[in-house]
Amino acid sequence: MESTQDRIKFILQQFCPVSDTTVHLIVPYLEKIQVKDKELIIKANIKCKYVYFINSGLVRSYYTGDGKEHTTWFGVEGDFVTSFYSMFTDQNGYENIQMLENSELFRLKMEDFKKLVKENVELNQFYIKVLELGYIYWEKRFMLLQIHSAKDRYHHFMETNKKAGVKIPLGILASYLGITQETLSRIRSEY
Template identity: 30%
Template sequence: MKELLMYFNRFQALPKEAEIAITEICSTLSIKKNENLQSIGHTCRTIYFVKKGIARIYYYKDGIDITESFSTENTIIARVESLFTGTPSRKAIQIVEDAVIVAINAHKLFQLYDTFPSIERLFRKIFERAYVETVNRIESIQFHSAEERYLALLQDTPNIVQRVPLKCIASYLGITQVSLSRIRANIK
C-alpha cells in the first residue's frame, strides 16, 4: 500500500489513523493482460489504483471498440458516472498489460468520510483533478489536430506506444490506425 499512500500524499497528507482506515478497506488484485476489471453493464462500486501495468476505459460505438482513457502506474481509475449515480456503466475497464491493482471499496470509503474529513477532502481533490483532466481531454479533441494529440500523449506517457496496442491509441486519438501510421511516419 506504500505506492497508494504516496499517491495520496501528492494531494495532501493524511493522519496516520486515516491511512490505516483506508488501507483496511483495500485489497490487492493481480489481473492478466486483456482481462476486464469491470465489464460493460457493471455498476461501479470500486475505485482502483494502478500499482503496476496499464488499464483503459473503453466502450463500443457502432460495433467499434473506442478507448476513452488510459491509466498507468500510480493513477486512479473508476467509472465515476456509474459510481456516483449507482447505474450500470456503458463502458468497461480493461487491463492492457499484466497489472497489480489496489481495489478500494467505494461504499466503505464513503462511510469513512464522516469519521475522517481529511479522507473526504483528499478524494474531493482527486476527483477535481480527474474532472479537469476530462475537460482538458474534451478541449484537446475540439481544438487540436490528431498529430498534436498524439505528441501530447507521447509527452505525458513516453513509452505508451511500446505498451499499448496501436489500435487502442488510434481510437483514443479519434483516428484510424492508417492515419496513426501516417502521423508516426511523419514524426520520425
C-alpha cells in the first residue's frame, strides 16, 4: 500500500513537476476519505468547502436544469475535483459531484488550497495547469457539441474514454452527450 506522500506526488506530477519539498508542504493538509457509490461530495447552491484528488474510483459532476440532470464531467483516478465556479468566486456553486462507484479521495480545505497556491511557486504552477486544462476541456467539449451529431459525439466519447465509458449508466452518459436516453439507446442498437 503506497503512502499518501507517494500517491499525491504521483498525482501532482501528472500536471506539472513538483519537488519533495512541495509534497511535504501539502501532505499535512490532506485527509483521506472513502465515499460510497451514489454519494455526493459537493452539492449545488452552497459554497464549496474542499478541493479533492481522486485516489481511486469514478465520479461525475452534474447540474440541474429544466428538471433534468445534465452531466458535465467524469473524473477518474488522479483527477482534481472541485466546484470551479465556487472556487473562483467564493459564491455558491451550481454543480453536484457524485460518486459513480465506491471511491477513495484526498481532500483539502479550500482556504488551505488557496493559501498554498499563493505561497508555493510549484503549487501556483499546478493551479495554472489545472485552469489551462480546464479551459481546453470546455472549449473542446463545446466544439464537439456544436459541430458533431449525437452519433459522432457518442463514438468520440467511447474512443477517448475506453475504461470509464463502459461503467457509466446509459441515462447518465446520454445527459453528458446532450441527448435523451432513448436516442442513445437507438445509437447503440445500430451496431
